[in-house]
Every structure is written in structure tokens, then in C-alpha cells.
Amino acid sequence: MEDARPTQETSDVKERLRDAIKKTAPGTALRHALDMIIAGHLGALICIGDSDNVIDAGDDGFKLDISFTANRLFELSKMDGAIVIDKDLTQILRANYHLNPDPSLPTTETGMRHRTAARMSLLTKATVISVSERRQVVTVYIGGEGHQLKSVPELMSSVNQLLVSMESTRGRLDRALLRLTTLELDNYVTLADITETIYLFEMLTTVSAELESLVLQLGSQGKSIEMQREELLGNTSDDYTLLLRDYARDNSEANAAAIRRELHGTDNADLRSAKGVAELLGYEEMAEDAILRPLGLRTLSNVSVVRKGMADKIVDEFGSLQTLLDNIESNPERLDDVGVKNPSILADSLYRMWGKRA
Known part of the structure; x- marks a missing residue:
């Protein structure tokens, strides 16, 4: 039986990263504190969650057990050592705490603060945040991997590019679907037509996912962007599933969902391959100009x-x-x-x- 643990561990890391992004997004108290630390030209090492294991990995410092506020976190960052906070960001447990993670834990980081942060995120399930005093950047560590926080202007620059791309792709997809409907009614749909339409669906899905990630990072400032994303996406997910059911040898919803997962993991060049698409739909040795007969669900x-x-x-x-x-x-x-x-x-x-x- 195949070991499911690597998949479970990957899923757990992704979920913890998503939670960390939410907690550090603009508009949150934690992000406000981090912005003040950057503005004050300070450095910091902050551990959030898995508190017992974090505390077991260090010593000294001050036991506080006081309510968390952005101002308190900022003031405590003026001291050396780490700050330990509970997972719900309600209590600051320790300050000026000296962490001693196992030095044999692998890391590619060079600075002492970043090495400690990376190793602590490997040793525990804590969200570990390192603020570089010299470079003035904030890095969030989950499972040994660092994720640098971007400023709002940096995020918005990427958002604007993705919105333009998403709007253009949606326009191309709408035109392709109108053409496909006419071809279906003419009973003259080729494998090449389906391949091109699937490619546009995948383009839209990918851009939408990238935009969704940026919306998450924008926090309270991403609400209007999310509304635009949802409007552009519309009901295309349903149309995509129906298209696959229309042309797959097995037209069940479960099979359509499985094909979508396969397509989403396919690289860009293979998405343009009519032969590869035909195989995913359940057909072998099908020519690009082969005529497909739609069920008509979409x-x-x-x-x-x-x-x-x-x-x-x-x-x-x-x-x-x-x-x-x-x-x-x-x-x-x-x-x-x-x-x-x-x-x-x-x-x-x-x-x-x-x-x-x-």
C-alpha cells in the first residue's frame, strides 16, 4: 500500500502556510507590528504556535503571559532573543528568549537569525517570522522553507498584470465557447477544437489561482480584487466540467474531476498536445482533425x-x-x-x- 504520509505532510505545510499568510496580511495586528518593526529599523525573531515545543527548544528570557497587541510586540522586539506567542495571537508568552535548535537540521540560510528561524520551523510546527534588520525584509518560515512577505505596492503591481491577463483570457475563452457551440450544433467538432478550448480553460484557472494567492496576501485590502476575480471567473468552472463530460469516453462527474486534476498538473507544452488531451479523455491514437460527437450537456x-x-x-x-x-x-x-x-x-x-x- 502506498504511503500517504508525504502527501499528508505536504498538505499540512500548505495549510499552515496559508494560515500564516492570513495572520501576516495587511490589516492584521501582526502585520501592523511587523511594519512598525521595519519602520523602526529593528530586527526580530517571532515564534507563533506550538508553544510548548518552542519553549522546550530554548531557555532564559522573560516569562510574560500578557495580552498580545501590535504595540507590545513592537516594543519587545527592541530586545535581543525571540518572542514567543500562542497560536491564536492572544498571548505573548516569552520575550528575549534564547532559542537553541538542533544545529544539524539542514538549512541554506546564512544569517544567524534566519538560520535559527528555519531550524525552529523544522523542529516544531510553529510559524517562525524573521525580520532582517539590515535588509528590512520579513520572512515567514514553515517546515524549513522561507516565504518573503511582499509590500502592498509590490502585490498590487502583480495583481494589475494578472487582472489584465485574466480579462484577456476570459474574452478568448468566451469566443472559443461560442464557436464551439456552433460547431457542436453543426456536428463538426474536432479534437483540435477541444484541445484549444481546454487550454484556455486551464489558462484561466491558473491565472485565477495566482490572483487568489495575491488576494490572500493582501488581506483586508484585497476584497475588491476578489470581487473582480470572481466576476471574471463566473461559471466557467461548471462549463469546464460539462465540456469534459461532453467529450470524455467516461462522462461521469467523478471522471471529469479526475481529468481536471490531471490537466492542472500538465505542463504548458503538453496542454497544447491533441494526442495527450485525447488520451486523458480516454481515446488512443486519435488524429487532431478527428470528429468528436458531443453529448450536449454544456x-x-x-x-x-x-x-x-x-x-x-x-x-x-x-x-x-x-x-x-x-x-x-x-x-x-x-x-x-x-x-x-x-x-x-x-x-x-x-x-x-x-x-x-x-
């Missing part, structure tokens, strides 16, 4: 009279979008059987999307 789900869950029933009844089009006028009773109350409206909607009827 197209049907975008018709207003098709209620949630009804697209699956229609596809189960007819088997494909083209079969539905062949029968929609000649045998409307079949649509009544699956719960479509207005077959004529559905027909008109599909024909308008096709451009065959005004």
Missing part, C-alpha cells in the same frame, strides 16, 4: 428553459446533441417524458444558438 445547460439536472436527463434519453436536434421537432413527446415543459422554446433556443432561425 450547450443544453446554457438554455434558460433547461433546469438544473435536466440536461443529464435529456442526454440519457437522446444519447447526443445531434440526435436531440434530429428529433426535437418530429417527436417532441420524448422531451415531455424527461420534464421539458416547453419543447418548442428549447428548439427555438437551440436554433438561435445555431443561427439557423431568427
Whole structure:
């Protein structure tokens, strides 16, 4: 049986890093204290959480057990040694505390404060923050890895670039999906068409994830950015899943989710490979210009009279979008059987999307 511990450990580190980013984001008391430390040209070593193990790894200093405030943390940073705070940032437990982590623990850091911080983050599950007095930067250590905090102007510069990229990609994707709908109704979708559309979905997903990470780092100053991100993302995640179900050999939701995970871990060059995409969809030796027959889940789900869950029933009844089009006028009773109350409206909607009827 495969050992799941490395995966669990990686997930734990990611979750602790996410929590650390939240705690140090602009607008938080901790970030306010760190900004004051930087402005005061001071250095600091701060350990947050896993307090018993942190304390066991040091000695001396002052036992405080006082309420945490930004001003108190700033004032205590004027002393040498580390400051120990509980995981909920409610109590400052120690100040001027001398940490002695195992010197054999591996680290690539050079400065004494940063080496200590990296080793303490390996020895314990604490979030360890090192503020460099000379370079005036803040580094957060989780699991031995350092993550340098960026200033708000630096973050906003990256945000603006990503928003432009996301808006452009969403426009390209919308155009590709409109074209794909027409091709589906014409029953002339090629593997190349699907490959290009999947690539655009992955581009949008990747840019959105990068932007989400920056929003997290911006804290209270990232709310409006998150609103813009969500607006640009819209319902594309649902459309992506439906697209994969439309064309995969196994059209289950579980398989579509598995394909999405595979695609997300695929490098950029392979995402453009029609052969690679075909294999993920469950087909072998398929040519780029091969014709694929869609189920029609995505197209049907975008018709207003098709209620949630009804697209699956229609596809189960007819088997494909083209079969539905062949029968929609000649045998409307079949649509009544699956719960479509207005077959004529559905027909008109599909024909308008096709451009065959005004």
C-alpha cells in the first residue's frame, strides 16, 4: 500500500502556510507590528504556535503571559532573543528568549537569525517570522522553507498584470465557447477544437489561482480584487466540467474531476498536445482533425428553459446533441417524458444558438 504520509505532510505545510499568510496580511495586528518593526529599523525573531515545543527548544528570557497587541510586540522586539506567542495571537508568552535548535537540521540560510528561524520551523510546527534588520525584509518560515512577505505596492503591481491577463483570457475563452457551440450544433467538432478550448480553460484557472494567492496576501485590502476575480471567473468552472463530460469516453462527474486534476498538473507544452488531451479523455491514437460527437450537456445547460439536472436527463434519453436536434421537432413527446415543459422554446433556443432561425 502506498504511503500517504508525504502527501499528508505536504498538505499540512500548505495549510499552515496559508494560515500564516492570513495572520501576516495587511490589516492584521501582526502585520501592523511587523511594519512598525521595519519602520523602526529593528530586527526580530517571532515564534507563533506550538508553544510548548518552542519553549522546550530554548531557555532564559522573560516569562510574560500578557495580552498580545501590535504595540507590545513592537516594543519587545527592541530586545535581543525571540518572542514567543500562542497560536491564536492572544498571548505573548516569552520575550528575549534564547532559542537553541538542533544545529544539524539542514538549512541554506546564512544569517544567524534566519538560520535559527528555519531550524525552529523544522523542529516544531510553529510559524517562525524573521525580520532582517539590515535588509528590512520579513520572512515567514514553515517546515524549513522561507516565504518573503511582499509590500502592498509590490502585490498590487502583480495583481494589475494578472487582472489584465485574466480579462484577456476570459474574452478568448468566451469566443472559443461560442464557436464551439456552433460547431457542436453543426456536428463538426474536432479534437483540435477541444484541445484549444481546454487550454484556455486551464489558462484561466491558473491565472485565477495566482490572483487568489495575491488576494490572500493582501488581506483586508484585497476584497475588491476578489470581487473582480470572481466576476471574471463566473461559471466557467461548471462549463469546464460539462465540456469534459461532453467529450470524455467516461462522462461521469467523478471522471471529469479526475481529468481536471490531471490537466492542472500538465505542463504548458503538453496542454497544447491533441494526442495527450485525447488520451486523458480516454481515446488512443486519435488524429487532431478527428470528429468528436458531443453529448450536449454544456450547450443544453446554457438554455434558460433547461433546469438544473435536466440536461443529464435529456442526454440519457437522446444519447447526443445531434440526435436531440434530429428529433426535437418530429417527436417532441420524448422531451415531455424527461420534464421539458416547453419543447418548442428549447428548439427555438437551440436554433438561435445555431443561427439557423431568427
